[in-house]
Amino acid sequence: MTTRELLIAAQSAKTTLAPAGTDTKNNALLYMADALIENTDNIMAANKQDADAARGRISDSLLDRLLLSPERIKGMADGIREVVALPDPVGKVLKRVERPNGIVIERTAVPMGVMAIIYESRPNVTSDAAALSIKSGNVCVLRSGRDAWQSANAIVLALRKGLIKAGLPQECVTLIEDTSRESSRELMTANGLVDLLVPRGGAGLIKACVENATVPCIQTGTGICHIYVDAAADLDKALSILVNAKTSRPGVCNAAECCLVHRCVAEKFLPSMKKALVEDRKENPVELRLCEESAKIIDGTLASKDDFDTEFLDYILAVKIVDSVQDAVSHIAAHSTGHSEAIITEDASAANAFTAAVDSAAVYVNASTRFTDGGEFGLGCELGISTQRLHARGPMGLCELCTYKYIIRGNGQIR
Amino acid sequence: MTTRELLIAAQSAKTTLAPAGTDTKNNALLYMADALIENTDNIMAANKQDADAARGRISDSLLDRLLLSPERIKGMADGIREVVALPDPVGKVLKRVERPNGIVIERTAVPMGVMAIIYESRPNVTSDAAALSIKSGNVCVLRSGRDAWQSANAIVLALRKGLIKAGLPQECVTLIEDTSRESSRELMTANGLVDLLVPRGGAGLIKACVENATVPCIQTGTGICHIYVDAAADLDKALSILVNAKTSRPGVCNAAECCLVHRCVAEKFLPSMKKALVEDRKENPVELRLCEESAKIIDGTLASKDDFDTEFLDYILAVKIVDSVQDAVSHIAAHSTGHSEAIITEDASAANAFTAAVDSAAVYVNASTRFTDGGEFGLGCELGISTQRLHARGPMGLCELCTYKYIIRGNGQIR
Numbered sequence: 001m002t003t004r005e006l007l008i009a010a011q012s013a014k015t016t017l018a019p020a021g022t023d024t025k026n027n028a029l030l031y032m033a034d035a036l037i038e039n040t041d042n043i044m045a046a047n048k049q050d051a052d053a054a055r056g057r058i059s060d061s062l063l064d065r066l067l068l069s070p071e072r073i074k075g076m077a078d079g080i081r082e083v084v085a086l087p088d089p090v091g092k093v094l095k096r097v098e099r100p101n102g103i104v105i106e107r108t109a110v111p112m113g114v115m116a117i118i119y120e121s122r123p124n125v126t127s128d129a130a131a132l133s134i135k136s137g138n139v140c141v142l143r144s145g146r147d148a149w150q151s152a153n154a155i156v157l158a159l160r161k162g163l164i165k166a167g168l169p170q171e172c173v174t175l176i177e178d179t180s181r182e183s184s185r186e187l188m189t190a191n192g193l194v195d196l197l198v199p200r201g202g203a204g205l206i207k208a209c210v211e212n213a214t215v216p217c218i219q220t221g222t223g224i225c226h227i228y229v230d231a232a233a234d235l236d237k238a239l240s241i242l243v244n245a246k247t248s249r250p251g252v253c254n255a256a257e258c259c260l261v262h263r264c265v266a267e268k269f270l271p272s273m274k275k276a277l278v279e280d281r282k283e284n285p286v287e288l289r290l291c292e293e294s295a296k297i298i299d300g301t302l303a304s305k306d307d308f309d310t311e312f313l314d315y316i317l318a319v320k321i322v323d324s325v326q327d328a329v330s331h332i333a334a335h336s337t338g339h340s341e342a343i344i345t346e347d348a349s350a351a352n353a354f355t356a357a358v359d360s361a362a363v364y365v366n367a368s369t370r371f372t373d374g375g376e377f378g379l380g381c382e383l384g385i386s387t388q389r390l391h392a393r394g395p396m397g398l399c400e401l402c403t404y405k406y407i408i409r410g411n412g413q414i415r
Numbered sequence: 416m417t418t419r420e421l422l423i424a425a426q427s428a429k430t431t432l433a434p435a436g437t438d439t440k441n442n443a444l445l446y447m448a449d450a451l452i453e454n455t456d457n458i459m460a461a462n463k464q465d466a467d468a469a470r471g472r473i474s475d476s477l478l479d480r481l482l483l484s485p486e487r488i489k490g491m492a493d494g495i496r497e498v499v500a501l502p503d504p505v506g507k508v509l510k511r512v513e514r515p516n517g518i519v520i521e522r523t524a525v526p527m528g529v530m531a532i533i534y535e536s537r538p539n540v541t542s543d544a545a546a547l548s549i550k551s552g553n554v555c556v557l558r559s560g561r562d563a564w565q566s567a568n569a570i571v572l573a574l575r576k577g578l579i580k581a582g583l584p585q586e587c588v589t590l591i592e593d594t595s596r597e598s599s600r601e602l603m604t605a606n607g608l609v610d611l612l613v614p615r616g617g618a619g620l621i622k623a624c625v626e627n628a629t630v631p632c633i634q635t636g637t638g639i640c641h642i643y644v645d646a647a648a649d650l651d652k653a654l655s656i657l658v659n660a661k662t663s664r665p666g667v668c669n670a671a672e673c674c675l676v677h678r679c680v681a682e683k684f685l686p687s688m689k690k691a692l693v694e695d696r697k698e699n700p701v702e703l704r705l706c707e708e709s710a711k712i713i714d715g716t717l718a719s720k721d722d723f724d725t726e727f728l729d730y731i732l733a734v735k736i737v738d739s740v741q742d743a744v745s746h747i748a749a750h751s752t753g754h755s756e757a758i759i760t761e762d763a764s765a766a767n768a769f770t771a772a773v774d775s776a777a778v779y780v781n782a783s784t785r786f787t788d789g790g791e792f793g794l795g796c797e798l799g800i801s802t803q804r805l806h807a808r809g810p811m812g813l814c815e816l817c818t819y820k821y822i823i824r825g826n827g828q829i830r
Contacts, residue, residue: 019771097793103782103794112804113774191625195804210606216805237827244829355822356434359528367518367825376830377520377821378512385434389527389610389818390631391806403804406792407770410782412652414659415791 006174007141007193010114013171014139018071018111019070022088024166029084032134032162033077036127037391040073046154047123054147058121061251065122066148076127076155083131086380089398090137103410111137111404112216113195116187117383118143118209119202123151129200130159130173132383136401139172141194143187146179188213196401200384203311218392220384223253223339224311225369228328228354231262232347235269237366241344243276244368246286251313253385254340254372258308258318260328264323267297274298279316284315290318308335325350327356336360338387340369361387361394420699422608423590425529428586433526434520439502439581441484444499447577448492448575451542454573455488462538473536480537481563491539491570494796495546499778501795504814505552511731518825524817526552527631528610531602531721532798533624535616536563543569544615546586547798549578551816554587556609558602559596559605559618559651601719615799618726633807635799638668638754639726640784643743645760646679652781653684653759658691659783660757661701666728668800669755669787671735675724675743681736682712689713692732699730706735706752723750740765744772751775753802755784776802776809 001009002271017025036043054066083402095107115138119125126142133140144152152175160170176183187194195215199209211216227245229238245256261269277286278300288300289307300319307318308331322328325343332341342364343354351365362372372394374382379397386392392400416424430441451458462483469481510522530553534540542555549557559567567590575585591598603624605674612632614624620680624632642660660671676684692701693715703715704722715734722733723746737743740758749758757779758769766780777787787809789797794812801807807815 015772018774099791101795103786109775211629216803225577230656234827240827240829248830351824357430359433359525360820362821362823365822365824367823367828370517370830371823371828372821376514380515388631393818398484403808405775406777406809407780407786408777408782408786409766409780412649412655413786414655415663415783415785 001177003176003178003183004190004193007114007190008178009171010139010141010174011193013169014113015112016169017134017139017172018113019138020137020168023138024168025088026084028134028163028166028168029080029131031165032127032131032159033080034164035078035158035162035269036073036080036155038071039154039161043073043154043158044068044070046150049150050148058147059311062121062147066151068123068151072124076124079124079128080131083135083381086135088135089402094404101413103408103413106407107404109399110405111379112401112403114139114193115143115196115198115401116141116190116194117142118184118187118197118199118201118205120145121148123155126152126155126175126198127159127414128384130156132381132398132401134172136265138196138401139174141174141176141187143176143183144179148335149179184208184372185212188215189216191215198383198396201321218384218386218396219388220386221253221394222311222337222387223255223385224309224335224337225254225339226258226260226332226336226341227256227369228260228322228332228341228343229262229265229269230345230347230350231264231323232346232350233262233265233269233345235265235272238269238344239272239276241342241366241368242273245342245370246317247281247284247315248370250315253311254369255313256317256369257310257312258320258335260320260322260331261294263321263323266294270294270297270319274300287316289316289318291319294319311337325353326357329354332358332360339385340364340372341366342369361385416592418591418593418598419605419608421591422529422605424586425554425556425589428584429526429528431584432549432554433528433552435552436582439583440503440552441499443549443578443581443583444495444546446580447542447546447574448495450577450580451488451492451495451570454569455485458488458566459483459485459571461565464565465563467579473562477536477562481566483538483566485541489546491542494543494549496517496537498546498550498796499548501813503550504817509819513680516828518823518828522819523821523822524814524819527816527818529554529556529608530611530613530816531556531558531605531609533558533599533602533612533614533616533620535560538563538566538570540615541567542574544798545571545574547813547816548797549587551813553611553816554589556589556591556602558591558598559594564594591659599623600627603630606630613798631799633799633811634803635801635811636668636751637726637802638670638800639672639724639750639752640669640754641673641675641747641751641756642671642784643675643737643747643756643758644677644680644684645740645758645762645765647762647765648675648677648680648684648759649761650680650684650687654691656757656759656781656783657688660785661692661732662696662699662730663785665730669727669784670728671732671737671784672725672727675735675737675746676709678736680736681709685709685712685734690792704731704733708736711732722801727750740768741772744769747773747775754797754800755779755787757782757784776800782826
C-alpha cells in the first residue's frame, strides 16, 4: 500500500483506539508481548536477511544495533509488559473548575491521534514505540530505516496478531512500506493524516523535519550537554560527575560533550581531570580538545571552533576555561542544543543563577546529565527527549504523548 | 530597522525579561497603562492617519474595528491593569518528585522566549498582546496589519515609555516596521529568533502559517462550531442555546455555524427554530441553509455542499438532520475546525458518547459554545483560541504562553 493509503487506514483506527479502556489496551499489550515471543523464529529469519544485506555496507557498531537474538526479542517483550504496569494517561482530569454560572469545565487528557515515528535501524524501537503509542491511545505509524525494514516488518506482523487477539484493529500499528526518502517527506507534510510526528535519529533527520514538517512535530535527541565546574565546586564531586557524564555511555544524547571550568579552579581541576579521563583509563581513554588557555595547563589536542558545536557521541570532550557563571551561561546559550546542562558548585547563589539563566530542557545542580531519561525521571519510559519548547520538553513519557480537550457540562447556560 | 535586526534586538531583551520578578513585571504593566492614557493625543492623531488612508478602501465594519477614541484607549489601559491582577505563571513548580537516589526533580514553568504575533487591523490587539507577553515573561514582537500600523506604532511607542520607566528594555515590545507580506514570511521562518508564533487572523493567514512556518506556531481562531440537538434534548434549552450561540455575536470564532438535529425531534424543533431565528427577529433575521430533508419541514435556502464547511461569521446557519449521536459525531469530524461543539440532551449516555468521540478543543453538554473564551473559562484573559492539539488547546491564557524546564538538584549523584 502507498504511504497515503496506510495513513488513511491508520486514521480510521483512531476512533476505536482513542476511547478504548485501560483493560483493553493492557490486554493488547500483553498479547503483543506474547506474539513477539511466539514469532521469534520469523523475526530472527527477517533479521538475518537485514543483517546479510547490511554486512560490509554499514559500520560494526551499526550492525550490532541491528542484530537481534532470542534474548533481545525477549527483552523487547519484557519492555512491552513494563508499559502495562504504567498508569493510563488518557481520560485523566488535569484541571476542574466550576464557574459562578454553574458550568463545570474539565481539562481532560486525550490521545494525540495518529503518531508517526521516523527512526533508523534499531529494531527494538519498533516494539518500544508501538507499546507507548497503544498505552497512550495513539495509533502508531512507523517508518523504519531501510537496513532494518525486514526485521521491523516481522515485528509489526507479530504485534498485529496481538492487537487482533485483543479485538483492536491491526491498523493501530502500521509500518510504512516505502523506505525511500520520499516516504519521510510524505509523513512530514501529511496534514490531517499525521497528528504528531516524532523523528528519532541523527541531526540530519531532525534538521529535515524542522525545515520541512508542516504537521505537528517534536524534535528529539540531539544533545551537546555541558558540565560547568564552578569556582565553588567540590572538585571530587565534579570529577566523579564528569567521568560519569562523559564515559558511562558516550553514544547517547545525555552524555556530556563539553566541560566548562572556572578559571579559579582550572589549575587544580584540569590535571586531575586529565588523570581520570585519560591516564587512568586503559580502555577508551578520552581525547581532550582544549581551549588555548586550558592547553597551557594540561596537554591535549587544541580544539577547533567546531569542537564546541559538535555532538561527538564518542570518547571525546571539549574543554574551555570561563570567567564566571555568566560566562558559562553565555557559552551554553551559544553552543548548547537545549538538552541537559549541569553546574557543579557548593554555592547556592551560583546554582540559582545557573538554573535561572540556562534555557535547556534539564538543568542540573551537582548531578550527572546522564539522568535525563524517562525511567530516571520516574516516568517509567520515554519515546525520546524533546529539545524544543513547544508542547513537551525533556523526556517524553505517556502523558507527553497526549493532548487535552475541555469537556464542559451545563444545564442550559447561555452567554 | 529590518525585521531581522528587530528580532535580534528582541532576543537580547529576553535574558532580562525572562527572569524578571512579578513586581517588576506588574510595575511595568501599570506604567504601560498610564503611558497609554498620557499619550492619548499622539495615538488619536496616528489613528486618524490610518483612518483617513483606509476610508473608502476597507468596509465599514473593518473601519469601525480600526477606529480609536479616548474611551477605547482607556479601555485598552484598563485591560492592561486587569492583567496585573492575574497570577504570574513563571517559576511555578508544576510537578516535583524526589527519586530514590535523592535527586529532586522540579518541572518549572518558564517563558517561551520571543513571541511573535501576526494580526490584522484591530489596534487594541497591540496592547492586549503586549500585556499578556510581559506578564508571562515573553518578549513580544508584533506584526500589525498595514491599515492600523500608524496606530500600532503610536501605541508601542507609549508602551515602551512604560517599560523604560520600569527599568525593562524597550525591546520587550517591538513593532515590525515592514508591513509587506515579506515580513510575515520572515517571522514564520526565523528559526532561533522566534520561539513562538501566534497568528491572529482569518483562515488565509492561518493556512499560510501552517504551510510555511518552520518556527513553533499555534493555530488560532477559526471556528466552524456545531450545536447538535439530540433525540433526548430539552427543546427549550436547545432553542435558547442555539439562539445564543448563533446570534449573540455572530462575528466571533465561538459562534455556532451549523445546527445538527436528530431526526426524531426535527419535525417539532425546526419550526420553533425558524420562528426564533427568523420570524421573531426584526433586526438581523438568520438565513437558514437547509439540507434536503430539513427543507421538507421548513422553508429556507437549500444548502450548497460548501455551506457545511464555511465559517460564516454572519447571521447565517447551516442546518442538517442526522440519524444518531454517531452520525452527528461523524459529520463534526468531517466538517469541524476543532474549536467548539455542543450536544443538547437529557440522556447521560448520549452526552458521554458525544464528549468521548468529538475531537475538538471544547466539547459542551447543554451549554452554549460561546463560553469558549479565556475569561469565561476563568483564565482571566487569553491571547486566542488554539485549534491545534500540540502544546495548548482552546483558550490560551498566561500559563499556555509558557513552557517548562526541569531543574534537578543533587549532591553528587551519578548514574
